[in-house]
Amino acid sequence: MKALLYPDPLISPVPITKTRPFLNPQTSVRIPIKRVDYWVGKSSYSAINAVLDSASIDEQEPDIKNPSLSTSYRNSELPKPNQTVLEAQTKVCTGPTQTRPLTEEHAFKVLDTILKSAKGELKDEEPVSKAQLGAFFSAMTIRANAFPEPTQWSEGERRAMNHYWPQLIRVLPQDTIFIADPEGSIMGVGSSIGPQFVGNGTAEMRLVGALREVLAGGHLGYEEVQGVLKDVLPLKAGEMESSSASESLFSAFMIGQRMNRETDRELKAYCLAFDNELGPAPVADVNSLTHYGEPYDGNTRY
16 A cells, blocks of 8 residues: 555656657757656656767868867967967957956966966976967957956956066066066056057057057047058968067057957957958948947947
8 A cells, every 4th residue: 555655766756748849958959858757646757868960061061160179270389379368368258248257366477377388397287388478468458447446456456467467577578578567556566667668569569559559449530550460460370480570569458458358440450450461351241230339338330
């Protein structure tokens, strides 16, 4: 009698089978899902078994290369970025309302990685590239100078920077120190380097002048952006070392412009500069178009 009133669900289930389609988000293939409900008294025991036709999935090739799935998406000639700093960049190299300040633990880890890389002591990781240094420190500077309070430096970031900056200033190149503290008002230690930095050569001097405005959260005129881009284009893999401008400075300029949200005239300068460099744009025979939208808020449309 007890067995009839309280049956063991593992021994005497009464299966009720339902089948419904399931859309795999990575493959966009509809997969039938068999749902088996075991009803025992007032309780329900469920198990889900996916029936996957692997042959049909293997035959499908994605039309668009996804960088998270395809190894051929990234140019093999480009060195891989340092993953620790890259993760921090995803948090701080964004817009004035989307930036996520680093925790104290994360900030200490990032700055320690940068210090070890600059001293040649980093093991088991890719070195921090000049472009990463420019992007990361330009983001930190713009956040300190121009972003609203919620996305400015956290207390943990400030403590980490106070701890590491006296060591970093001894090993970082002067262009990176300039990016991190262009007016000598952020770091305190070594505050004279940024205000006195002018760059090397005419092209870099023009870039430094424009970058001072960008790092303060400001915008440039059409001619200013055009002038900077004409000095550094064309950009090809492996040619940045011989470019007329420092890789750190140019990456700081590009990231800084994006974080400040380019104005119409700045965006026009970029478009026309690349059009002039690459020639007439190809005309695509397509049925529909996706409009280019300003990053960060997803509302403004050009």
